[in-house]
Amino acid sequence: xxxxxxxxxxxxxxxxxxxxxxxxxxxxxxxxxxxxxxxxxxxxxxxxxxxxxxxxxxxxxxxxxxxxxxxxxxxxxxxxxxxxxxxxxxxxxxxxxxxxxxxxxxxxxxxxxxxxxxxxxxxxxxxxxxxxxxxxxxxxxxxxxxxxxxxxxxxxxxxxxxxxxxxxxxxxxxxxxxxxxxxxxxxxxxxxxxxxxxxxxxxxxxxxxxxxxxxxxxxxxxxxxxxxxxxxxxxxxxxxxxxxxxxxxxxxxxxxxxxxxxxxxxxxxxxxxxxxxxxxxxxxxxxxxxxxxxxxxxxxxxxxxxxxxxxxxxxxxxxxxxxxxxxxxxxxxxxxxxxxxxxxxxxxxxxxxxxxxxxxxxxxxxxxxxxxxxxxxxxxxxxxxxxxxxxxxxxxxxxxxxxxxxxxxxxxxxxxxxxxxxxxxxxxxxxxxxxxxxxxxxxxxxxxxxxxxxxxxxxxxxxxxxxxxxxxxxxxxxxxxxxxxxxxxxxxxxxxxxxxxxxxxxxxxxxxxxxxxxxxxxxxxxxxxxxxxxxxxxxxxxxxxxxxxxxxxxxxxxxxxxxxxxxxxxxxxxxxxxxxxxxxxxxxxxxxxxxxxxxxxxxxxxxxxxxxxxxxxxxxxxxxxxxxxxxxxxxxxxxxxxxxxxxxxxxxxxxxxxxxxxxxxxxxxxxx
Amino acid sequence: xxxxxxxxxxxxxxxxxxxxxxxxxxxxxxxxxxxxxxxxxxxxxxxxxxxxxxxxxxxxxxxxxxxxxxxxxxxxxxxxxxxxxxxxxxxxxxxxxxxxxxxxxxxxxxxxxxxxxxxxxxxxxxxxxxxxxxxxxxxxxxxxxxxxxxxxxxxxxxxxxxxxxxxxxxxxxxxxxxxxxxxxxxxxxxxxxxxxxxxxxxxxxxx
Numbered sequence: 001x002x003x004x005x006x007x008x009x010x011x012x013x014x015x016x017x018x019x020x021x022x023x024x025x026x027x028x029x030x031x032x033x034x035x036x037x038x039x040x041x042x043x044x045x046x047x048x049x050x051x052x053x054x055x056x057x058x059x060x061x062x063x064x065x066x067x068x069x070x071x072x073x074x075x076x077x078x079x080x081x082x083x084x085x086x087x088x089x090x091x092x093x094x095x096x097x098x099x100x101x102x103x104x105x106x107x108x109x110x111x112x113x114x115x116x117x118x119x120x121x122x123x124x125x126x127x128x129x130x131x132x133x134x135x136x137x138x139x140x141x142x143x144x145x146x147x148x149x150x151x152x153x154x155x156x157x158x159x160x161x162x163x164x165x166x167x168x169x170x171x172x173x174x175x176x177x178x179x180x181x182x183x184x185x186x187x188x189x190x191x192x193x194x195x196x197x198x199x200x201x202x203x204x205x206x207x208x209x210x211x212x213x214x215x216x217x218x219x220x221x222x223x224x225x226x227x228x229x230x231x232x233x234x235x236x237x238x239x240x241x242x243x244x245x246x247x248x249x250x251x252x253x254x255x256x257x258x259x260x261x262x263x264x265x266x267x268x269x270x271x272x273x274x275x276x277x278x279x280x281x282x283x284x285x286x287x288x289x290x291x292x293x294x295x296x297x298x299x300x301x302x303x304x305x306x307x308x309x310x311x312x313x314x315x316x317x318x319x320x321x322x323x324x325x326x327x328x329x330x331x332x333x334x335x336x337x338x339x340x341x342x343x344x345x346x347x348x349x350x351x352x353x354x355x356x357x358x359x360x361x362x363x364x365x366x367x368x369x370x371x372x373x374x375x376x377x378x379x380x381x382x383x384x385x386x387x388x389x390x391x392x393x394x395x396x397x398x399x400x401x402x403x404x405x406x407x408x409x410x411x412x413x414x415x416x417x418x419x420x421x422x423x424x425x426x427x428x429x430x431x432x433x434x435x436x437x438x439x440x441x442x443x444x445x446x447x448x449x450x451x452x453x454x455x456x457x458x459x460x461x462x463x464x465x466x467x468x469x470x471x472x473x474x475x476x477x478x479x480x481x482x483x484x485x486x487x488x489x490x491x492x493x494x495x496x497x498x499x500x501x502x503x504x505x506x507x508x509x510x511x512x513x514x515x516x517x518x519x520x521x522x523x524x525x526x527x528x529x530x531x532x533x534x535x536x537x538x539x540x541x542x543x544x545x546x547x548x549x550x551x552x553x554x555x556x557x558x559x560x561x562x563x564x565x566x567x568x569x570x571x572x573x574x575x576x577x578x579x580x581x582x583x584x585x586x587x588x589x590x591x592x593x594x595x596x597x598x599x600x601x602x603x604x605x606x607x608x609x610x611x612x613x614x615x616x617x618x619x620x621x622x623x624x625x626x627x628x629x630x631x632x633x634x635x636x637x638x639x640x641x642x643x644x645x646x647x648x649x650x651x652x653x654x655x656x657x658x659x660x661x662x663x664x665x666x667x668x669x670x671x672x
Numbered sequence: 673x674x675x676x677x678x679x680x681x682x683x684x685x686x687x688x689x690x691x692x693x694x695x696x697x698x699x700x701x702x703x704x705x706x707x708x709x710x711x712x713x714x715x716x717x718x719x720x721x722x723x724x725x726x727x728x729x730x731x732x733x734x735x736x737x738x739x740x741x742x743x744x745x746x747x748x749x750x751x752x753x754x755x756x757x758x759x760x761x762x763x764x765x766x767x768x769x770x771x772x773x774x775x776x777x778x779x780x781x782x783x784x785x786x787x788x789x790x791x792x793x794x795x796x797x798x799x800x801x802x803x804x805x806x807x808x809x810x811x812x813x814x815x816x817x818x819x820x821x822x823x824x825x826x827x828x829x830x831x832x833x834x835x836x837x838x839x840x841x842x843x844x845x846x847x848x849x850x851x852x853x854x855x856x857x858x859x860x861x862x863x864x865x866x867x868x869x870x871x872x873x874x875x876x877x878x879x
Contacts, residue, residue, distance in 0.1 A: 482728055485755035486682035489776035493688025496780055497695070523777050527756045537760040540733075549759045551810040556803060564810040565817055567859050602818050606856050613852045615820045651845050653821055661821040665852050 085114030171200035292321030596620025742769025772796030
């Protein structure tokens with residue numbers, strides 16, 4: 001149990017100091033004095049501070065911390081990376097001794113990053129030392145994988161090195177790796193690395209302290225593997241080396257190793273002898289742990305030899321020392337064995353007391369252990385949980401963003417759809433509206449067409465009616481004129497002959513003449529009726545001449561002074577049109593003669609290409625147009641109807657006492 | 673003896689005329705036909721001195737036949753006969769070479785006088801018909817045509833510088849009517865444009 005409490009390097013470096021400067025305290029004092037003298041360069045001062053820290057850290061970590069701290073502040077001011085790293089590593093070492101692994105690790109890592117950027121041999125070696133410290137912390141935390149990885153990194157750096165102590169350092173690192181495997185109870189692997197370390201040390205120097213220690217480690221590995229012969233052989237090799245070295249510490253380790261081996265082989269006398277030797281070496285060196293450990297092992301061996309009083313004495317001494325160095329695990333073990341030994345010698349009271357203490361301590365240790373484990377598990381669980389939570393959150397985030405995207409897409413789609421729908425709706429509505437309007441327009445157009453057609457139909461009907469009427473009149477007029485008129489003329493001629501041929505009394509002559517006169521009147525009346533019905537000349541010679549004749553006759557009748565003006569009337573119009581215009585003139589003149597009481601009448605008929613206009617104007621009594629229009633006289637209606645037939649308009653100007661002027665205009669190209 | 677030929681489609685008239693003429697001295701009826709087609713060959717064979725020609729014949733009218741006979745036999749006197757006295761017929765007959773005109777209801781004396789007159793190389797028309805060959809009394813005698821009330825109004829407004837539409841608005845008539853009045857004015861006063869119209873109107877004191 002002498003090894004594996006720390007790095008071999010620490011162990012050895014301590015041992016070296018211890019071995020080569022016999023009075024450690026005096027060495028430290030000399031360093032302190034050097035510091036107090038002053039007048040040192042900053043770098044020298046820092047190195048001095050670190051050296052003092054390194055030497056006092058094992059027994060006075062608190063003071064060591066102050067030295068390292070001062071060194072750190074100064075090296076920061078100098079911006080010297082190597083010295084900064086050295087100071088940080090020292091602070092890490094302080095926490096390492098105080099078993100504050102987290103803080104130690106933190107400063108070691110910081111130091112490591114500073115060492116890494118300094119390209120000197122010195123820095124590289126220091127970096128490896130620092131790394132081994134880190135590896136040992138990982139080992140203490142049972143982070144074996146991580147510890148081995150760090151050590152291997154350190155070894156890789158060192159294998160490329162060309163330093164003088166290359167093999168020594170490599171040997172130390174291999175030993176560290178072996179220690180990790182030892183902790184992992186993989187003794188064969190521990191042995192393999194220890195042998196590797198041994199070869200490395202032997203390459204450096206066959207007979208130095210490191211080689212000796214490593215021989216001891218190999219021996220222990222064989223012992224653990226129950227290969228006692230091999231173990232004994234390596235112990236003896238170590239013993240040979242130790243004789244030339246004269247190292248109290250090595251001797252102690254050697255004797256402890258023998259004690260352990262013989263104790264395991266139940267060679268209790270031998271074991272007892274070597275443990276006592278170890279104790280004396282431990283007391284020489286003034287090391288409490290080794291002293292305690294020696295008493296403890298002696299106590300165990302005495303108990304095995306059933307020498308319980310001796311056992312109790314040694315164990316009680318060990319108990320006092322273990323309490324001083326506050327190693328609870330060892331204390332528990334000592335208490336248990338003490339209680340057993342006391343019970344064996346009948347000292348039940350103290351035995352019970354110690355056993356109770358053992359149980360209590362063991363429980364608290366186990367509790368601590370389990371707490372530690374629980375914490376570890378808890379931490380791991382928490383970390384896992386956090387990771388899970390992070391993963392969950394990330395997933396949720398992804399999901400949410402996906403959902404959001406989906407939602408956005410959906411929204412866009414919805415809005416797009418809505419807009420499209422609106423547009424479509426608008427278009428449809430517009431289309432519908434347009435269609436509706438078009439339909440309405442069409443309907444209106446159709447209605448108008450129907451109205452026009454109806455009007456046309458009516459007009460055509462009226463036209464045919466009028467034309468038929470006029471035709472009938474023409475025929476009647478001719479029949480009257482030619483037929484009846486001719487007959488009457490013949491009758492008159494015959495009667496005139498009779499008057500000559502027969503003798504008649506005077507009274508008979510008078511009555512005969514009366515008959516002839518009546519016959520003349522009949523013919524005149526026939527002529528008038530016939531002419532009114534249809535002037536022969538209108539058919540044969542046209543409108544202009546007919547109007548002229550008509551007006552001339554009217555003028556000769558002496559009823560009224562007639563004036564006629566015609567323009568553009570030399571060419572004949574359609575007969576139907578001529579008849580219509582003639583009838584209008586007839587009607588208008590009839591009105592004038594019947595109602596106007598006028599002295600003069602002006603008739604004006606003008607043809608301008610397709611249009612004609614007719615004015616009949618008198619100087620008669622006139623009339624109130626409003627009244628006449630309201631009563632809609634038959635005469636005026638005839639005029640309007642006939643004007644309408646010719647697509648024409650009627651314009652009447654008249655007022656009482658001012659005469660009347662009727663103006664008609666329309667198309668003269670109406671053909672039947 | 674004066675040979676008289678009668679063309680009339682009324683047998684009663686022909687008969688009446690024949691008996692009436694036969695009683696007269698120095699007059700003999702050489703024949704009679706009832707249509708234009710029969711008339712020409714008859715006349716060519718036996719040329720009469722006077723032809724009594726009815727204006728209203730079927731198919732070819734008396735007026736046209738008159739022209740034809742006059743062209744072929746200019747020496748033959750033609751007297752138009754008709755039931756009624758119509759200026760159109762009378763004037764056309766005379767235009768086509770007729771020497772006079774009678775109405776069928778005329779007395780025997782009138783007929784004898786008419787025949788004697790035309791044979792004497794003169795034109796015969798009864799007193800009642802004389803005006804029918806004179807110029808029309810109804811036509812404006814002055815140089816300036818008569819203007820209607822509307823025409824006077826519109827001429828006034830045109831001279832005031834109003835447009836057709838303005839005039840139409842003022843007189844409550846359609847612009848088309850205003851335009852026809854304006855054209856009438858131009859036609860009646862024999863001018864080509866409104867400026868000349870106004871000038872003329874001013875000259876004659878119409879506005």
